[in-house]
Amino acid sequence: MNSTTVEKPSFLRSQLGGLPRPFWALWGGTLVNRLGTMVMPFTGVYLTQARGLSLAAAGMVMAVFGAGSLVSQLLAGVLADRIGRRATLAGGMLATAAMMLALGYSTTLPAILASMFVLGLVVDAYRPASNALVADLVSPVERPRAYGLLFWAINLGYSVGMTAGGWLAQLGFHWLFWVDAVGCVAFAVLVWRAIPETRPAERESSGGFGMVLRDRLMVAFTLVTLGNALVYAQTYTTLPMAMTELTGLTTGQFGLAMALNGVLIVIVQPLVSGWLGRLDPARTLALGLAVMGVGFALTSFVTTTFWLAVTIVVWTAGEIVTAGIAGAIVARLAPAHLRGRYSGLFGFAWSAAAVLAPLLGSWLLEAGGQAALWFTVGGIGLVSAVAMLALGPAIRRR
Incomplete structure (x- = not known):
């Protein structure tokens, strides 16, 4: 008696299969780059200990870096649409490598300020090009999973890089700059050799950011993203303090x-990214934003390490739910020839939050203590979630 058996797809195939080879080159390059990301987490320590700057001077240097990063996303978005995704990504990585070494060997305050401003311009210039590449290469149904896998690679590489960076800093800060520079060059080479150019024809790529800003739905989504970023940025600004x-x-x-x-x-996100990608993106993102808001609001009651860990579990669950969804929404909203600019505006919200979050957080701490800070941050998360639900019908129509 003949019988046929239907082979069920393995877990790895369901989670990792169905994505084109150039995407995996981008994923591998992102992982290598994040493994070498050691300078930025230790910049403040480097400026005060190795270069002898005062806290005020170090703060000024970091503010200059923030100013560069604000311009970075908009400029890189235009370049991704005009000169191409591959050229922008590889060029940004090579420029980052050069500026890492320039900063590492700068000894005077003017030289440090100049290096940090240019580093702010180029260090994340790859993001709009990377986001546009995923949208160009991956089908709409697979984009949430693809963006989620990139998010996973960034976190995995960053975790390992942070650990290795702390050890290397004890041997000498120059090691951090060289490892970071080598990682950037490796990413650039991999992109140039393994990823095709996907930019639409030049005649389709005309127009400036005015075309993006006239898209009221994208502008509204950018404001929601800013709320999300203001909440998340507290994790590395006011939460430690x-x-x-x-x-x-x-x-x-x-x-x-x-x-x-x-x-x-690292453990949970790959397990759920495929399932989350099949859900309605607007409702899923709203859920994640709400969970994050609740998690940060609960921080008001933290008195011990255990209860801090509980709140971290809550808002990390929200972060996992949102991973990959926002990028997929941007790709859905953007015309193909403007994907770089749309991604640049999306990235601008995160850069703006990096500047605004410590100012807002420190002011709230001084004005009303932790209750004022964490209930406000939680409220921003919940308001962003409600706004995301309100945008849902328009996103589904788009």
Whole structure:
């Protein structure tokens, strides 16, 4: 008696299959680049310890970097549409490598300021081009999974890079700059050799950011993204300060609790990205934003390392839900010839939040303590979630 058996797809095939080879080259390059990302987390320590700058001078240097990053996303978005995704991505990586070494060997304050401003311009210039590449290469139904896998590679590489960076910094800060520069060059070479150019024809790529800003739905979504970014940016701005200075946790206790964030993302996010990608993106993103908001609001009640860990688990769950969804929405909203610019505006919201979040957080801490800070941050998350639900019908029609 003949019988036929239907082979069920394996877990790895369902999670990793169906994506084109150039995407995996981009994924591998992103992972290598993030493995070498060691300079930025230790920049403040480098400026004060290795270069002897005061806290005020170091703050000025970081502000200059923030100013460069604000311009970066808009400029890189235009370049991705005009000169191409591959050229913008590879060029940005090579420029980042050069500026890493320039910063590492700068000894005077003017030279450090100039290096940091240009580094702010180029260090994340790859993001609009990378987002546009995924939209060009991957079918709409697979985009949430693809963007989620890139998010996973960034977090995995960053976690390992942070650990290695702390060890290398003890040997000498120059090691951080060289490793980061080599990682950037490796990413550029991989992109140039393994990823085709996907930019639409030049005649289709005309127009400026005015065309993006006239898309009211994209502008509204960018404001939602800004709310999301303001919430998330507290994790590396005011959260460490609040937990160590006001709650009384040691840096070791705080670091141990925060390690949960990376561990959960690395383990859980690949398991759920395919399933989340099949859900309605607007409702899914709204759910993730709401969970993040609740998690940060609960931080008001933290008194011990255990309860900090509980709140981190909550808002990390929201972060995992949102991973990949926002990029897929941008790709859905953008015409093919403007994907770089749309991604640039999306990235601008994150750069703006990196500048605004510490200002907002420190002011709220001084004005009303932790309750004022975390309930406000949680409220921003919930308002962003409601706004996302309101945009849902228009996104589905688009």
